[in-house]
Amino acid sequence: MDPKSKAVVVWLVANGNAEKALEVLAKHYGVTVPKLKVGLPKGRKRNSVGTYDNRSKTIAVLDSDTLKQPFVILHEFYHHLRTNIRQEHKGTEKGADAFARDYIQAYNTAAKASGK
Numbered sequence: 001m002d003p004k005s006k007a008v009v010v011w012l013v014a015n016g017n018a019e020k021a022l023e024v025l026a027k028h029y030g031v032t033v034p035k036l037k038v039g040l041p042k043g044r045k046r047n048s049v050g051t052y053d054n055r056s057k058t059i060a061v062l063d064s065d066t067l068k069q070p071f072v073i074l075h076e077f078y079h080h081l082r083t084n085i086r087q088e089h090k091g092t093e094k095g096a097d098a099f100a101r102d103y104i105q106a107y108n109t110a111a112k113a114s115g116k
Contacts, residue, residue: 001028006106013070025077031084034059034077038067052079070107074100
């Protein structure tokens, strides 16, 4: 995905449209759009703000505020991407973090270039 498109995805999430951002990502990578829900599965509330469940193809986030956190949404989308493209495991946390940081860096670069 080109840097401008990555910046748009981050902007969509940060501005409350995570669903649209997931649609853009899924279309670009040729995978299904993951479901998105507020509320973590039992046992996950203590030390995470987002999870991905491969069986239901659902990204679950801690609360509605988390829906506007690009890092969390992109991190969990990476897990969706890995399980749908490779039909294997969800990938490493390090890989998911790098995926999210790459998109956020593109956004920061675009924002800096536009003077915002």
